[in-house]
Amino acid sequence: MEEKDMQQNDTQDISMEGMNINADDSIPGTTHLSEEMTEESETEKLRAELQEQKDKYLRLFAEFDNFKRRNAKERIELIQTAGREVITSMLDVLDDADRAEKQIQTSEDVNVVKEGVQLVFNKLRTTLLSKGLKPMESINSDFDVEKHEAITEIPAPTDALKGKVVDEVTKGYYLNDKIIRHAKVVVGK
Template sequence: MKIKNFFKNTSQMNTDNTDKEPVENAVENVANEIETAEELSVEAQLEEELAKEKDKFLRLFAEFENFKKRTAKERIDLFKTANQEVLQAMLPVLDDFDRAMVQIAKSDDELLLKGVELIHEKLKSTLVSKGLEQVDIKAGDNFDADFAEAITQIPAPTDDLKGKIVDVVEKGYKLGDKIIRFPKVVIGQ
């Protein structure tokens, strides 16, 4: 708009009236083109800013969606392992029960054995219902440090037990997919 006024003022300063109209038309056309170019430039800037803001919004929205998914997953994992500490505290009691069962089985008292077996099974079934599972490792399996803890190595009794588990000293347990106590094993060397 300022440019248009400038050209009008300069055309008015022209004292020669002979070709005034074509000059005014030319000045007006140039001023209109400049004004149109300025409007297009402003429009392009606004479109660019709008595109930036849309991109910013989409990124923020995606980040928020990822946050929601991550917190939902963490919440589910927390519910799955909420009683982990209690179950870990019960594991030594379960180990003691297992050792007691071995000793009671050596005695001649059938009623005592039957009663303790019932209590032992009830304890195990209660812990299993809360999500506790025994890690399935036995003598003769290949040793994998991701699923067992080697406490010692002994010379292998046979050649086929080299690098394999010779004995399971302490049972391992997992809660869901997470191992909460690794089995302690002896490996053949």
Template sequence: MNQESTESIEEKENIQEENVSENQQPEISVEEQLQDELAKEKDKFLRLFAEFENYKKRTSKERIDLFKTANQEVLQAMLPVLDDFDRAWSQISKSEDEALVKGIQLIQEKLKSTLVSKGLEEVEVKTGDAFDADFAEAITQIPAPSEDLKGKIVDVIEKGYKLGDKIIRFPKVVIGN
């Protein structure tokens, strides 16, 4: 009886241990499962939030770029008028009539300041500068008047303009060969 009772006691203890461990495992499993689900949902939320923040930044940047270049069409239409005004100014400035010269100069300055206030800037190229195809358009090549003008700008035919950082009309130049 001693041996049988010891075996039955051990069996009962083993059964109790199994029951206790079985009871604890589902609780831990459920808790771990809930923690995993919570972690997954947090990760999903953070990714969605980050994606939304990126969307807001991207649309804000696009909106700012649109406002910067919204006047581009109108300003491009005004460039020939500005060119004509510059050509007329070169002739009118030779006039003897001081009132005419002063009046035209005031109008020209007002036109230029208005266009500059809308973001228009002149692309700076001068005679003697090295030719750079990224910032100027070569119309033709002529024999260089001197050795130091070979591969450089000999004459500027038409001014170039940019709106913000974007060139809307390249300057047209003649290059020495």
């Protein structure tokens, strides 16, 4: 019986040692293997995230490229048709000018011709004013390099006209309050 008891004690010692092995953190075991698995799964997770970010980047890049192409196409179309509204409104004036030209060729009365031409000019001015064109008032105003282009300087007839615009060679214009053509002027000195 003593031998049996000794074998039982040895078995208990082995089973106790087995329990101690599993409970002791300093002894390598399954925890080390599970850590490697965690690192491996972390790597796979990072690779998946990287692939997802690459995919998002490629999609965003393609979307931006499409936007640039679409924007360029719209811009070209806008430039090609930008003056369409103004030109369409000018066709009525052109029709009136054609009628006035025919009238000039057949009419002997100069006053009637002058009146017809004046009506065409007035319609032209009215049409352009309705589209935002505004003439620049320069004569007798102070010379301003932002608005005027000095062609020449002449002696001013009076001291009041020194540094002011004496004559206007070419009229300046605003389109919606932005200068589209500077006035070419003569300045008094």
